[in-house]
Amino acid sequence: MTTDLSIDLLERSLLGTMLKEEYLILDEVIQPNMFQSQIHRSIYLAMQHLARNNQPVDYITILTMREPDEVGGANYLAGLQTFADEEKFDAYLEMFKKEWQEKQKQQILNLASLQNWPIETIQKELDALQTDTLSVETDVKDDLVKMAERPYLPKEDERVVRTDLKELEKLIVGFRQGELTIIAGRPSMGKTDVMNYFALTAGHAGCLPIIFSLEMNKAMLLDRLIAASGKISRLKMRDPYQYFSEKQKEQWIPVLTELSKANLQIDDRAGLTVSQMRAQVRKLIKNNPKQKPIVFIDYLQIIHSNAATKGGNQTAIIGQISWELKQMAKEFDCPVVCLSQLNRGVESRQNKRPVMSDLRDSGNIEQDADVIILLYRAAYYNQSAQSVEGQATTVGGTNTDPAKDKLELNVAKNRNGPTGIVSVNYSKMTGRLKE
Numbered sequence: 001m002t003t004d005l006s007i008d009l010l011e012r013s014l015l016g017t018m019l020k021e022e023y024l025i026l027d028e029v030i031q032p033n034m035f036q037s038q039i040h041r042s043i044y045l046a047m048q049h050l051a052r053n054n055q056p057v058d059y060i061t062i063l064t065m066r067e068p069d070e071v072g073g074a075n076y077l078a079g080l081q082t083f084a085d086e087e088k089f090d091a092y093l094e095m096f097k098k099e100w101q102e103k104q105k106q107q108i109l110n111l112a113s114l115q116n117w118p119i120e121t122i123q124k125e126l127d128a129l130q131t132d133t134l135s136v137e138t139d140v141k142d143d144l145v146k147m148a149e150r151p152y153l154p155k156e157d158e159r160v161v162r163t164d165l166k167e168l169e170k171l172i173v174g175f176r177q178g179e180l181t182i183i184a185g186r187p188s189m190g191k192t193d194v195m196n197y198f199a200l201t202a203g204h205a206g207c208l209p210i211i212f213s214l215e216m217n218k219a220m221l222l223d224r225l226i227a228a229s230g231k232i233s234r235l236k237m238r239d240p241y242q243y244f245s246e247k248q249k250e251q252w253i254p255v256l257t258e259l260s261k262a263n264l265q266i267d268d269r270a271g272l273t274v275s276q277m278r279a280q281v282r283k284l285i286k287n288n289p290k291q292k293p294i295v296f297i298d299y300l301q302i303i304h305s306n307a308a309t310k311g312g313n314q315t316a317i318i319g320q321i322s323w324e325l326k327q328m329a330k331e332f333d334c335p336v337v338c339l340s341q342l343n344r345g346v347e348s349r350q351n352k353r354p355v356m357s358d359l360r361d362s363g364n365i366e367q368d369a370d371v372i373i374l375l376y377r378a379a380y381y382n383q384s385a386q387s388v389e390g391q392a393t394t395v396g397g398t399n400t401d402p403a404k405d406k407l408e409l410n411v412a413k414n415r416n417g418p419t420g421i422v423s424v425n426y427s428k429m430t431g432r433l434k435e
Helices: 004-020 023-027 038-052 059-065 074-083 086-115 119-131 141-146 166-172 191-204 218-230 246-260 274-287 306-310 314-332 383-392
Strands: 180-185 208-213 265-267 293-298 336-341 371-376 405-414 420-426
Touching: 004 023, 004 038, 004 074, 004 086, 023 038, 038 059, 038 074, 059 074, 086 119, 086 274, 166 405, 166 420, 180 191, 180 314, 191 208, 191 218, 191 293, 191 336, 208 218, 208 274, 218 246, 218 265, 265 274, 274 293, 274 314, 293 314, 314 336
Parallel strands: 180 336, 180 371, 208 265, 208 293, 293 336
Antiparallel strands: 371 405, 405 420
16 A cells, blocks of 8 residues: 555645646546545645636636645645646546545445345445446447448548558558557668558647657757658768758758748657657647657667566567557557567578568567568568669769669558568669559
């Protein structure tokens, strides 16, 4: 059991975070009686009332709702925000709910023992306790009414983020809301370029692409995005002043302007946990309410997990992370696309096309993912093709790229459709994909 002091600090952090981020007040299902402190119950009730009436929520407005001693006084209220921690809000909320449920369970069992309740009554009370913190609409009548005209109207699937790759869309249609897609490949197969392509495509279609670049910093990733958008050699991006032609310099501002229209959001902090990503996604969705979000993560094996500090093995840790990613997709009802490494075993086989069992530290990845796409480029393993590619990448040369090769996107798993292999043109020099 958590100590009373720990619970008090937990409650302060939750209230402080909700004061800082007002949308959380009505976003989370917390009952006032779940707070151990009567002062905290009064504060939360006042916050709820203000939020439901579209009034600002701060220590001044709360004091207009309650007597100072009911809410701890002005200094106490003002100091709550020092406990705010949005990144840990979800974790603290779970601890808060579990602690409340544990106390309620003990009360039920004590009362059952004193009054000699039958087993059925005890079970009923414990079941009710599990659902007390949930607010879920289970009746399907309204859903069925909305479907009445479905056979008579053309389908407009707004729940899908398109890829603009027609052959790929024949298999997966697009990235579906609430689904987790894993894109896996060996190093230098083009994973980041594929992610960038999908992010740019989604952004130009009016979506909100949220990229968590755990390995590459924002400046490096932006250089890649600029190169792909402007059909510019990435080698030239090392020093545009020295290597750009006059024509490329003239096109520089238009390329940046076009890229800005994609409304990309890039978080390049290293060592993020899924909980920290969820906090950032929640904030960005709140700030961009009219745009449909899609989350990209580069890459799965370097996501930090608290399970690692508890002695879990790598397979179990990766399995936990993949489950959390799937839950994030469901929570925000948006697509989550995560890159993943493949095992080195691919290199030792004569046929180097990857299969799902090559997923590194696979754990439950195969189970949790709705779609798994495995990347393969024959040119990577073809020494003569690599030689040609090397000759083509003279920094001072033109934009032409004779090293263009085929990139296979193998849809190895598709929970809601067929599997198959799609081949696209890929430019290693610029990072562009094209059918």
